[in-house]
Amino acid sequence: MKLRQKPIVIVGAGFAGMTFALTLKKLNPSLPILVVDSKTNFIFKPLMYEVLSKEIRSWEATPKFANIFSDASITFLKNCLTKIDFKENILEFSDDLKLGYQYLVICTGSVPNSFSIKGVDENCYFFNDFHDLNKLNSFLKKSQETAFNRKLFIIGGGPSGIELACKIKDIFKEQFEINLIEKSNEILNKNKIFNREQAEKALEKRQINILLNSTVKEVSETKIIISSEVGITSLDKDIVIYTAGVKPNLSYLETDQITKKFGRILVNNNFQIENYKNCFAIGDISVVEGMEDLPITAQVAMQEGNHLANNLELSIQGKDTLPFEFKDNGEMISLGIGEASISGLGVTFSGKLAFEARRLIYASKLPDITESLKSASSWIFQKKSFLKKFLKKDNSN
Template sequence: MSAPSNGLEAAPFQPVVIVGGGFAGLTLALKLSRQHPRPPIVLVEPREQFAFLPLLYELLSGELQPWEVAPRYDTLLNSSGISLIKDRVNSINWQSKTVMTASGQNLSYGQLVLATGSKPNDFGIPGVSEHALHFHSLADVSSLRQRLRTVQRLNGNQINGTLPALIIVGAGATGVELACKLADLVEGRVALHLIEQGDQILPLARAFNREQAEASIRQKGIQCHLNARVETMTDNSVTFTGQGRTTTLAHHGLIWTAGTRSSRPTLTPELSETTDRLAVDDSLRSLSIPDCLVIGDLAMHSQADTKTSSWPSTAQVAMQQGEAAAATVMAMRQDQAPKPFHFNDLGEMLSLGKGDATVTGMGLTMAGPLAFNLRRLTYLARLPKASLGLRSAGAWLLSR
């Protein structure tokens, strides 16, 4: 199924406007900047710094520095020819092909790329939006660090006969990696609880990685509550049901990692889609918005047999889509048929605490310090600009 057309042909000088500078949007912008001839490129992103999300755990623990994990956009885009607008998009009029920002700018585009990512989903559970911490951004790292300092000042003193507690809700990759890192940071002075609605941790992970994570959780003394559904939370307690009983735990901080939802911008006219995600064809072109691509967590694949599916919400998917979207944009500007996007699964890597990780993929299956080193170097090498990755890797190697 081909993308719709409004009959307006984009003039060659009209820019490619990219909304969102996460993995997908930034990869696309940098890839487009290396094309010949290079199209005009505008990246709209409100943050000062790019956050390499898979390494936020090492930033929390102090194993990596902010310049390694969160380089500034002006550094990343220096001499690239990309126009960076540090602003938030308020709405998009896809009929007039204009993007309206919070500061009042109206940007016309030839091609639009929506790469707005995702945000935490509280599923409407009472108290979560008001009281839960998250682990989805640089600001979240700062908030969690501050909470850790507060809890650690208790110095392991028991309250009503129990240690102060931190609770992580959601035992997917983020929840498990965060729980293992926190266990190493608190060193037994804080009780850690991991609450998961399903019957196992890491339900989408490969078996070897799940087994290694389960062993790490047992070794670190993290209390895992499976088949447990959170019903409500307050600023100092959480109530969950499971296995025929209701349990209330006191806490000194609850980190919500139980799910995300797409961060969809306001569209004018509004579309009739019933989901947060936007359907795309094989080449990542929107099925509803002319001259528009959708990449990253916002994209939902619509197939010829009318079935829909979503790619995994991972950095490697987003970066591969950014690369493919650049080729699609250039094909659209040259009035050529774009090639379909095919995700190449490069494997799975999980951090399991300080100096520990598990890796399955790239022809390897390993766990422990060697896997930790491989994971870190692999991610550092994939930073949006190779020079930053290599400089970071060199600094880390010299510090060993």
């Protein structure tokens, strides 16, 4: 009697898990692969800002997992992981379901980290998924019916805070007085210098206030309390959006179950979890030993997913695996409606052309090829002038 092979189970279908599953299935179509996620749709987070500004439609950034994985002959299960028994190779889920696995890849992503700042969880809006987006958008629209210059604060001067500030200003004009709060001495302090300079220009152009070297101490229903070089300041606020940080989503792990570093799962250069050679962690929840400075980005997550898929196939074939090497392909940032900045691989440019290039690059990276083509074509038909420009250039050569 032929024994049924236990599946390769992937928990978490974000950029890391999605890339790993689809790449491995292409490399070895006969492998039984099961993907588990608590949500029904993939969230292409870099495009959430364009959904807010209606530059793209929501379906373009949220393809359904069922469609993505069924097309690739991969099994998808909507469920929530509650416990891992690493010794017995058993997963437990919220509905009491138990699953065994041959290999396990966990990549459950990040959740907002409020750093225990009083009032943040209760009195701030977030921008981590489409529930957050819809909740924020509902408030902003209702505010159009009230007085102008409502006081809006964004906590965090990283990419998310910058992109939100510029989009909201372009959408709502003078409806809000926007204040960006950053605890360090500059915005985008972990990003490319060119993009930082372009972001500073974009904020200045839109008259968005930047409060540097400022730390939020508390957010109440009506006030935001900030500590800075001038002391403690209590300011009136109408809305506060929190974008200042994330933490790994590891609620299913028991205390001291595995080795961690910086609150994330410590893995070796093959993404293996210490003492459990058939278990791997990739994406936001993991930190590679010796590569602790890798940024928590979609680019890193996708490269990790692709590399692990190739390595696992090599291992299954009895071949030596290869160490992971991150390739920095640069970064892109949206700077308002129809504008962006791109820096990477020796190329830097900004403005409308950068926005169009960014949009097309992201469209090509959507995981469901059908939705990707739909997204790209829907955008291209709106950008005929962009195509004509390049066709004219090609014909002149």
